[in-house]
Amino acid sequence: MSEIRRRTITTSSSLQAMVNRALPWVVPVALLVLWQWASSNGMLPSRFLPAPKAVVTTFIELSRSGELWTHVRVSTMRALSGFALGGGLGLLLGLVTGCFHWAETLLDTTLQMIRNIPALALIPLVILWFGIDESAKLFLVALGVFFPVYINTFHGIQSVDRGLLEMGRTYGLSRWALYREVILPGALPSILVGVRFSLGFMWVMLIVAETISARSGIGYMTMNAREFMQTDVMVVGILLYALLGKIADLLSKGLERYWLRWHPAYQAAR
């Protein structure tokens, strides 16, 4: 019985693999086809939603003129510098509060209180403090990125195996060596979870910041298009956010796969 089943599985395995690979794309492609069909049929007016073909054409036009890349570059720079600032600060504070009890006592309560304020609730104040220029956007992105990194770093260090620390101490590792060989690698899985979370927040905060006020960037492009009812440009902008978000996620996944290659969960693919 099992012999027969195994044989049928092996003969159809290549077909099975192809079907498995195609399966996730069935729904998106069907939706796209339906969308194009409804648009060319006139059922979906272009002032409501442009046809996929129109979106592609606009994308090509915008990228030919170079306008698109300017906006993408500006937005990416904003996102990355905000991420570097907020993430770096979160990592640093997380390491300090995780390693030193006095720092936890001093800072953690305060940080937890601030964490519970929705970052977007600060927008009126942010506009008041920073006006509507670059520093306001930087601040918002950094704020959104800070807490996921901080909390996961802190948690990661707290959950480092005490047994390993003990072992390191009996093997005469100095404080710095203990930190480098045991604490940091032990906290790394958790830190990377924080980084992936924060990448999501990074784009949310950027979109909001660019939508409020900007003279360049993808958010500006989209809001500007709204003024002129250019739905195709708006859709291009939205899709760009999705694309950039996906790229950021892939990058962080790649980092995880490299840095955590010792972890059993990341060895399945080998």
Added chain:
Amino acid sequence: MSTVFASREVLTQKMLTEERQYSRGVSVSISDVSIALGGRTVLENFNVEIAAGEFVAIVGRSGCGKSTLLRSIVGLETPQAGSIALGAIAQGKPDVRIMFQDSRLLPWKRVSQNVTLGLERSFIPQATKILYQVGLADRANDWPAILSGGQRQRVALARALVHDPALLLLDEPLGALDALTRIEMQELIESVWWNRGFTAVLVTHDVAEAITLADRVILIEGGRVALDEFIHLPRPRARGNARFASLEDRILGRVLQHRSIETNEPLAEAVNEEADAH
């Protein structure tokens, strides 16, 4: 694996014909040590002298303080009173290493890097040699996560040995292994101890294991030494042996006796004193 068994035959010959070298080991003197953990007294006025190169097994019921004793020797617990002193060795400061029940390998370092933890790069050839001795030369570049429990303990042993310790503390290192792997590991530990001449202190639940390996079995009860028995069986020791069996019976009987004191104090105590008198 083959290295372990091949060396076993050589070792048997060695044990039968040669005198063991005791020079590398360090003596340990534990005097009047009292340790309380979380308000509970674990050891009280505890005294033990361990000779250089001796293999001592410490047995006792769970929570009797045998692990705490090992941890205090290596400095992971600080006694409230008394002193723990290591003797002098030929050169330098005596190196003390401890092996735990779990291997405590760093999962993010490859096997060879785990063995050379805290050492310079120049120790890599040394580490390779020791990995060969414990039968894991071909796993040097693997992650610890894919090793079996017994293999991990062998890596932990290699990591301890690469420092060439004068005193090796073994905190139930075989407790989580299956019966066959245990026997293999016991043979491995006995052979490296015999060859290198360090002092070994083994904490174990298993009286048979203690008798197989140790020169001397110490029973801890109520924070004190309740029994201190020298094992004069020739090495390597066979478990089927009648003298082995009678020793095991006697020590195991003594370990189990203590239970009656806890459950039924006044009556059992009287019985105990009578038994002790015999």
